[in-house]
Amino acid sequence: MPAFYYSTTPSFDDAEIWYGPHATREAAAIAAGQRFPDVGFWTAEAVPQTNALDIFEPGMFEPDGCIADAFEDRNADLLGEDGEGGPNHWDTDAVAALVKRLNYQFTAWAHEHGYQRGWMLDVSAEEWTPACNPPPTGRLRPVLSLAMGG
Numbered sequence: 001m002p003a004f005y006y007s008t009t010p011s012f013d014d015a016e017i018w019y020g021p022h023a024t025r026e027a028a029a030i031a032a033g034q035r036f037p038d039v040g041f042w043t044a045e046a047v048p049q050t051n052a053l054d055i056f057e058p059g060m061f062e063p064d065g066c067i068a069d070a071f072e073d074r075n076a077d078l079l080g081e082d083g084e085g086g087p088n089h090w091d092t093d094a095v096a097a098l099v100k101r102l103n104y105q106f107t108a109w110a111h112e113h114g115y116q117r118g119w120m121l122d123v124s125a126e127e128w129t130p131a132c133n134p135p136p137t138g139r140l141r142p143v144l145s146l147a148m149g150g
């Protein structure tokens with residue numbers, strides 16, 4: 001679901017820091033104005049990108065795969081002469097079931113700890129809002145003077 005974010009970087013192409021999410025563009029603009037009252041800002045509709053979490057695949061369990069190698073490294077003394085009980089003898093259906101289970105568990109873990117969301121936003125429909133209270137351009141002088149009576 002899209003949400004709205006704001007950035008105070010003057011050049012849209014250079015905007016790397018976006019604050020949000022906010023439910024509406026107006027809510028993002030209010031938040032930007034409250035936090036940064038003296039600068040202009042971009043508001044944009046954005047959709048957070050999600051990480052691909054199905055990272056386990058059958059090749060990891062085949063001989064010379066990273067999980068098979070780790071298993072053999074830890075259990076080399078316990079395997080038979082021709083690797084009985086090791087990756088060379090793992091059943092394809094059992095590996096497929098394990099891959100499915102690991103991907104499910106990893107996805108649940110990522111959601112539980114907030115790792116399902118990537119750091120990238122797909123930003124669109126940007127709008128620039130100039131500063132409401134631009135900083136003064138000249139020198140400031142106090143306007144209060146005390147009259148000296150005589």
